[in-house]
Amino acid sequence: MEHQRLNSEHDLLLLVSQGDEAAFAQLFHAYHQRLGAFVYQLTGSLSMAEEIVQEVFIRIWEKRDKLSHVSHFHPYLYTVAKNYTFSFLKKLGRELEHKQQWEMTIAADTGNPFEETMDARYRRIIDQAISELPAQRQRVYLLSRDEGLRQAEIAERMAISRETVKKHMVLALRAIRSYALTHPETNLLLLLFLPQ
Known part of the structure; x- marks a missing residue:
């Protein structure tokens, strides 16, 4: 057999x-x-x-x-x-280390008005992109980003399937990336923080 x-x-x-x-x-x-x-x-x-x-x-x-x-x-x-x-x-691990090093560099340079301006501009552009997302997609993204919920937790809280949550996250990240790419000054930050 x-x-x-x-x-x-x-x-x-x-x-x-x-x-x-x-x-x-x-x-x-x-x-x-x-x-x-x-x-x-x-x-x-x-x-x-x-x-x-x-x-x-x-x-x-x-x-x-x-x-x-x-x-x-x-x-x-x-x-x-x-x-x-x-x-x-x-x-x-390398990507996380690179991100942490970059964040430490930014933190060490907080006295530099250019860095503060770039960070504020980046956040404003990303927040604007998020505000233009459809309501449910925006909520999925914010529950993940602001509350740190996993896909299963978001699905349970919103009474939708995990596949729907996953789809909303992919589409949200794509929309945010597309919006931010229209602002060239955010491109480096975008590459570091948004999944490719």
């Missing part, structure tokens, strides 16, 4: 390596929940784990031609996921 299962998985990998999307969907459904639990143990964040699992499977699909040479998919998949997770966390 075990031998038959392995042959079945090997056949599935061969189909995926040949570009069979249905076989890939089958592979994804067989592993994504277990892989999500594994990545969650590494990150401690459900949303981060979801994002990483999606990225890992995108990479598996993009490099699907290599799957025909994989004899044991489970360890292969978990190695790819572990390596990607560590790279993701290192990058996140």
Whole structure:
């Protein structure tokens, strides 16, 4: 029975390596929940784990031609996921460190009227962009930014689905970024504070 299962998985990998999307969907459904639990143990964040699992499977699909040479998919998949997770966390750490250094530099330069003017101008432009968002999108964004609520908490408070919250956040950030890009003096600050 075990031998038959392995042959079945090997056949599935061969189909995926040949570009069979249905076989890939089958592979994804067989592993994504277990892989999500594994990545969650590494990150401690459900949303981060979801994002990483999606990225890992995108990479598996993009490099699907290599799957025909994989004899044991489970360890292969978990190695790819572990390596990607560590790279993701290192990058996140570097970005946070860069942001903290930048904030410390700004704090040290508070005597400089130019810095104060830039910060005030940036906040005014972003606040103006937020005020132009549709009411529900604005509320989702402000609950996240001002109250620090997670998507699930926002969904519960507003009685909407997490997917709707996620959609509102993506559209809000896109609208704020677009609005701010019309003001070139905010571009550097925008790159630091708004997700790409």
